[in-house]
Each structure stands twice: as C-alpha cells, then as structure tokens.
Amino acid sequence: MNSAFRTMTALGFIALLVGCGQPAYYKCNGVATHEGKPMAKLQISFVNEDPNAGRPSISMSDENGNFQMTTGANYGVPPGKYKVVIEDPTAADGRKTSTEPDYVYVVKEYSPAKSTLTYESNSHQGNYQLKLDKIK
Numbered sequence: 001m002n003s004a005f006r007t008m009t010a011l012g013f014i015a016l017l018v019g020c021g022q023p024a025y026y027k028c029n030g031v032a033t034h035e036g037k038p039m040a041k042l043q044i045s046f047v048n049e050d051p052n053a054g055r056p057s058i059s060m061s062d063e064n065g066n067f068q069m070t071t072g073a074n075y076g077v078p079p080g081k082y083k084v085v086i087e088d089p090t091a092a093d094g095r096k097t098s099t100e101p102d103y104v105y106v107v108k109e110y111s112p113a114k115s116t117l118t119y120e121s122n123s124h125q126g127n128y129q130l131k132l133d134k135i136k
Contacts, residue, residue: 025076026121028057029068030128032086034102038065039132041098042106043089046082046119053080057121060089067130077121084117086110086132106132 028046032039044067046057057077059067069077088107091097098104110117110132117132 023076023079025071025074025078026124027069027076028119028121028125028128029066030125030130031065032061032067032130032132033065034106034132035134037102039103039106040065041088041090041103042067043087043092044069044130045085045087046077046121047085047112048078049081049083053078056085057082076124077119079121082119082121083115084110084119084130085112085115087112105134109135 032042032044038061040061040063042061044059044061046069048054048056055072057069057071059069061067068075071078086106088097088103091107108114116135
C-alpha cells in the first residue's frame with residue numbers, strides 16, 4: 001500500500017468518527033397542552049440548568065398549541081438539562097392578557113419562579129407533547 005492511500009484512508013476514518021459526534025442542536029417541536037387542550041399564545045423557554053451555558057431556547061405557541069424551539073438563529077436545543085418556563089408574552093408587552101382560567105393557571109404554575117418541569121435535550125423530538133397539566 002502506498003503512503004498516499006494510507007493517509008487518505010486514515011483521514012476518511014477520522015472524518016467518519018467526527019461526523020458521528022453529538023449534534024450542536026437537537027430539534028424539538030410539538031404541541032403545548034393543558035389537560036389535553038392545546039395552549040395558544042404562550043412563550044415557552046427551556047432554561048439550561050448550567051448558568052454558564054448561554055441563552056435559553058424559546059418558542060411561541062400558535063393558535064393550535066404548536067411550537068418549534070430555537071436557540072438564537074438555530075433551530076433546536078443544545079444538549080443538556082433544562083427547566084421549562086412558560087410566560088405570557090402579551091403581558092410582557094403591556095397589552096391586555098388572557099383571563100381564560102386554564103391560560104392563567106399555566107402561566108402562573110410554570111412561571112420562572114415556580115416551574116419544576118424539566119426537559120432533557122439528548123435526541124431529536126418531533127411531535128413532542130409538552131403537557132402543562134395541573135400539578136398534583
């Protein structure tokens with residue numbers, strides 16, 4: 001075997017190993033629900049448990065509760081463990097907020113100060129069911 005062939009084979013093997021590593025972002029999209037009912041117009045944040053990990057991943061749920069997490073300009077969530085936080089974006093903008101009881105419950109119970117819901121980003125999640133049910 002000539003040395004050029006051995007070098008190319010070794011480089012190909014190294015590239016294969018590097019390509020099998022952990023992705024920088026795992027996709028996460030799905031539906032936010034409360035007691036089986038889709039929850040619209042929520043700001044969903046995944047706040048990394050490591051305070052040095054950088055910005056949170058965020059999304060807004062649409063009218064059907066659908067969401068797709070992004071981190072900055074990237075679709076997805078970096079690997080790690082996160083606290084799930086729900087906020088009312090209309091209240092943050094000083095606009096009139098929903099008084100619907102389920103909405104008020106979810107925003108209160110999953111607020112930054114109270115939420116105990118967690119998410120672990122270790123694989124791609126399509127159709128993820130973010131259940132914001134009553135805390136028992």
